[in-house]
Amino acid sequence: MGTLWGCCPMPQALCCADKVHCCPHATICDLAHGRCLSPAGDTPMGTAFPAWKRQPPPAVTLRQVLCPDGRSACPDGATCCQLSLGQYGCCPLQNAVCCADGQHCCPQGTACDLEHSTCISTRPPLSARARDVRCDDEASCPDGTTCCRLSSGAWGCCPLEEAVCCPDHVHCCPQGYTCDTGTGSCLQDGKPPQPWVHKTPAQARGGDVKCDEETSCPQGSTCCPLSLGTWGCCQLEQAPIGMGEFQAASIHPIGSYRVSEGARG
Known part of the structure; x- marks a missing residue:
């Protein structure tokens, strides 16, 4: 049986020879009289109490991804992929x-293009602003609106398609109506008057990326031709044309996106 330890309820205490009592630091055990002796005066002995066993620290279990074969595993955050020989890799x-080649993998939301060793995004492209109404080289209005001059000389947008711009440079009327500045309404023969509409300032085109004369993309993106012959917007500035793709990941040392062999249980 190994040595048993006890705890003396004093810091830096003196353990007495009877292995039951203890005395404060810098004193002497007087077992005959049950006292702790010191020049400053005697004090009663303390009694040690049993120590308890320390519990070993809990084992840290690394999270793993169990592969479909039930024997192989990959690190947390990885994906099990079946290799060409049938076993699983990470x-x-x-x-x-x-x-499908059993060697490469691609990020979620992409598809493998083995012919070009790339990963092609399967998410629909951001549609280009093909229908912005262009006022001039510097200003445009949203689709379904009309460019009208404001009193300041700048461009404004009437929230009506092919609208009539009123001479006060503030209001506009629907197509086929005339502006009646006296009543503040829009008139057309045989129809009840319509209230006229306020214009809003046009948006500057300087921030847009121009794809062609009719199409633009938001600032900070890149125009990319789509397979249908129309334009799409890549949400990357100065992206290579034809990209919107990820480089293929291969599956061997982790980091190169090559699939590495899974751990066996």
């Missing part, structure tokens, strides 16, 4: 797409 991407 793609260092979460919820990845495993490519």
Whole structure:
């Protein structure tokens, strides 16, 4: 049986020879009289109480992804992919797409293009602003509105399509109506008057990225031709034309997106 330890309820105490009592630091055990002796005066002995066993620290279990074979596992945040030989490997991407060659993988939301060794996005492209109404080279209005001059000389947008701009440079009327500045309404023969509409300032075109004479993309994006012959907007500035794709991930040392062999249980 190993040595048993006890705890003396004093810091830096003196353990007495009877292995039951203890005395304060810088005193002497007087077992005959049950006292602790010191020049400053005697004090009663303290009694040690049993120490308790320390619990070993809990084992840290690393989270793993169990592969479909029930024996292989990949690190947390990786994806199990079946290799060409049938066993499982680890793609260092979460919820990845495993490519059919059994060697490569692609990020979630993409598809493997093995011919070009790339990952092609399967998300629909951001549609281009093909229907902005262009006032001039510097200003435009949203689709379904009309450019009208404001009293300041700047462009404004009437929230009506092919509208009539009123001479007060503040209001506008629907197509086929005339502005009646006296009554503040829009008139057309045989129809009841319509209230006229306020214009809003046009948006500057300087921030848009011009794709062609009719199409533009938001600032900070890139015009990319789509397979249908129309324009799309890539949400990356100065992106290479034809991209919107990720480089293929291969599956060997983690980091190169090559699938590495899974750990066996």
